[in-house]
Amino acid sequence: MDAPDAPKSPESEAKKAPDLGGVWQVLERRIVADRSPFAVIWDEDLLLPDGSTITNFIRVDIVPFAIVFAQLEDGRVPFVRQYRQAIGRVSLELPAGHIEKGEEPLGCAKRELLEEAGAVSDDWQFLGRYVLEANRGCGNAHLFLARHARLVAAPNPGDVGDMALDFLTLDEVRARLFDGSFEIAPSAMTASLALHLLG
Amino acid sequence: MDAPDAPKSPESEAKKAPDLGGVWQVLERRIVADRSPFAVIWDEDLLLPDGSTITNFIRVDIVPFAIVFAQLEDGRVPFVRQYRQAIGRVSLELPAGHIEKGEEPLGCAKRELLEEAGAVSDDWQFLGRYVLEANRGCGNAHLFLARHARLVAAPNPGDVGDMALDFLTLDEVRARLFDGSFEIAPSAMTASLALHLLG
Numbered sequence: 001m002d003a004p005d006a007p008k009s010p011e012s013e014a015k016k017a018p019d020l021g022g023v024w025q026v027l028e029r030r031i032v033a034d035r036s037p038f039a040v041i042w043d044e045d046l047l048l049p050d051g052s053t054i055t056n057f058i059r060v061d062i063v064p065f066a067i068v069f070a071q072l073e074d075g076r077v078p079f080v081r082q083y084r085q086a087i088g089r090v091s092l093e094l095p096a097g098h099i100e101k102g103e104e105p106l107g108c109a110k111r112e113l114l115e116e117a118g119a120v121s122d123d124w125q126f127l128g129r130y131v132l133e134a135n136r137g138c139g140n141a142h143l144f145l146a147r148h149a150r151l152v153a154a155p156n157p158g159d160v161g162d163m164a165l166d167f168l169t170l171d172e173v174r175a176r177l178f179d180g181s182f183e184i185a186p187s188a189m190t191a192s193l194a195l196h197l198l199g
Numbered sequence: 200m201d202a203p204d205a206p207k208s209p210e211s212e213a214k215k216a217p218d219l220g221g222v223w224q225v226l227e228r229r230i231v232a233d234r235s236p237f238a239v240i241w242d243e244d245l246l247l248p249d250g251s252t253i254t255n256f257i258r259v260d261i262v263p264f265a266i267v268f269a270q271l272e273d274g275r276v277p278f279v280r281q282y283r284q285a286i287g288r289v290s291l292e293l294p295a296g297h298i299e300k301g302e303e304p305l306g307c308a309k310r311e312l313l314e315e316a317g318a319v320s321d322d323w324q325f326l327g328r329y330v331l332e333a334n335r336g337c338g339n340a341h342l343f344l345a346r347h348a349r350l351v352a353a354p355n356p357g358d359v360g361d362m363a364l365d366f367l368t369l370d371e372v373r374a375r376l377f378d379g380s381f382e383i384a385p386s387a388m389t390a391s392l393a394l395h396l397l398g
Contacts, residue, residue: 020280020281020361020362020363023282023287032232033231033232033240035255035257039257041231043232044284049282058232058237058240059284060238083221083222083223083248084334085223085333086258086330086332086336087330088223091333093333128377128387129382130381130382130383131286131382131384132331132383132384133261133285133332133337133384134284134285134385135284135285136259136261136285136337138331138332138335139332163219164219178326178327178395178396180327182327182329184329184330184331184333185331185332186333186384188329189387192391193391195395196376196391196394196395
């Protein structure tokens with residue numbers, strides 16, 4: 001990390017305009033729990049631009065994932081239902097999965113769409129990369145839109161737990177965005193962004 | 200947690216239809232790091248409906264927060280720029296903050312809009328509650344839309360680090376949703392959902 005030295009007291013005491021430029025320097029980081037390849041938890045000791053320090057600022061590194069809003073030729077969009085420990089019940093989500101070592105995010109998106117929904121597409125659009133939590137991190141989501149997708153195989157997710165496949169029209173997706181059907185952020189976010197482009 | 204006993208082997212061996220109904224029973228949970236009030240990290244040992252077990256499944260409890268897309272009478276939307284450790288640079292985000300003990304999510308949203316943007320509104324709409332990460336949790340975001348907001352005070356966020364205020368038109372927000380300006384999921388998600396209702 002290319003952290004500059006923290007500014008000395010004259011600047012930090014004056015404090016007229018917001019100093020948004022300086023990074024928070026990591027003085028030391030310690031592993032709290034290593035649950036590779038899924039997650040690594042760190043404690044970081046930080047030096048802020050105003051000279052103040054924070055100790056044991058928890059950072060949560062989670063394996064990045066790709067997530068796909070795929071519209072089939074008939075207009076419908078494949079969703080998966082699976083049990084999710086974060087909410088303790090079955091969740092309605094878009095096909096998604098961990099990016100493997102050496103894999104490109106787009107390659108992961110194509111693989112997950114095929115594995116979880118049995119679908120392929122030749123028309124892909126990247127919708128952005130987002131870190132889930134502003135302070136802790138909690139992993140990066142790589143969002144994709146696939147147009148003109150085709151069902152070519154039976155789903156074969158091979159994940160922990162079982163999974164069921166649903167197909168929703170764009171109108172159904174739009175309604176579910178505002179009726180509480182989606183409980184996990186990345187799926188709702190990807191669906192919402194995709195609808196701006198397809199609506 | 201009201202977890203039923205896990206089904207015995209005949210069901211799990213047959214495995215015809217996806218068994219999406221059974222919860223994952225928490226056999227034991229251990230605190231890995233207690234950084235209250237910000238975050239608590241747990242290891243959970245889980246028993247799945249098919250009888251398999253998972254040990255040391257990391258759970259990340261982060262304090263819930265409210266986030267606000269507020270449209271002023273002149274059509275503009277207040278955003279904040281602040282340094283975020285998760286990305287190591289300044290981020291463009293909507294006003295947001297932790298829900299305090301005993302506080303309602305809407306009360307928090309109103310407080311944060313006033314503190315961070317100096318704005319108030321009498322026209323609030325709840326856009327949903329979302330857990331950030333499907334496996335680990337990583338906290339709940341409570342999303343709000345405030346229409347007809349009014350600037351009534353100078354911002355006074357009182358947070359760690361400094362903050363600058365930006366005002367964007369709906370067209371500017373829409374463009375930034377797809378140009379990489381937003382790097383943190385909850386702000387992009389809330390803006391995207393709000394635009395479906397205001398667009």
